[in-house]
Amino acid sequence: MNKKQQEQALSELSQIQKERLSHIDFRLMFLGVMQRSDLIQRFGMKEAAATRDIALYRKLAEDNITYVTKQRSYFYNPDFRPLFAYTPERALAALSSGFGDDYVGEQGKSMLTCDTPTQLNQTQLTTLAVLTRAIHQQQVVKITYYSLSSGASKREIIPFALVDNGLRWHIRAYDRKHNRFADFVVNRIKNPTIIASVIEESEKQAADNQWNRIVELAIVPHPSLAHPETIAMDYCMSSDDTLSINVRAAVAGYLLRRWNIDCSEKHSLKGNEYHLWLKNYPTLYGVENIVIAPGYSSPQH
Helix, strand or coil: CCCCHHHHHHHHCCCCCCCCCHHHHHHHHHEEECCHHHHHHHEEEEEEHHHHHHHHHHCCCCEEEECCCHHHHEEEEECCCCCCCCCCHHHHHHHCCCCCCCCCCCCCCCCCCCCCCCHHHCCHHHHHHHHHHHHHHHHEEEEEEEEECCCCEEEEEEEEEEEECCCCCEEEEEEECEEEEEEEEEEEEEEEEEEEECCCHCCCCCEEEEEEEECEEEEEEEECCHHHHHHHHCCCCCCCCEEEEEHHHHHHHHHHCCCCCCCCCCCCCCCCCEEEEEEHHHHHHHCHHHHCCCCCCCCCC
């Protein structure tokens, strides 16, 4: 069956059928083997139903799969072509944390031996749930917020987005206390309560210039490296050894700090942690959270 025929056949299936076929496809591609019991355990289905799904997968992608009777298992074929599209991020998340974000069985069960850095700051789910409801329903939240500069204070905020800076989760919101848009660390929020309040146009996402501004970053191997081609390969850079990224101004500083990108004009930062340099550093002019970017200083006029 060719690609067009596969797409047509898949379009006629229910969502749950596609999820089961994707599970087969994923295990074959990344583990090289799957058994009928994998479907039964993942989806809580009967043996006969699992057998039908495997038969359907074989019909759609016969070159992908081979059954070995002695081992009672289905194996990856060298001519394998994935039936579904996967991103590296989703694939690694599934391999390390378990397949499917809707799974309600055993949590945190990896598909391979895997180790990831320990997360020191565990988000409070009850706090997170109030904030995400407010984001989804466009509501005002009254909170107590703990900042490093002023300690605990009462705030009214209008959150509109979640932000992951690589180490912890923030929410992007309008802060009525300071009449500006800002980031709030979720774990520093206490007693969030949704309140009835009219939201002005100036308090909505559309008015957040830092959020709506897109900054183009041209990132290259640090000029001090003896073998820059290694870093170019590490980050899948283009033929001119440049990694071009478009990022919101509101989160640019987080990205640059997370990856230790030297933002100095003459790539002057020293240290083994600096593998990358921001070639077009003037693009950061006017970015508010750029104070946390390594080595950045405003261009002199």
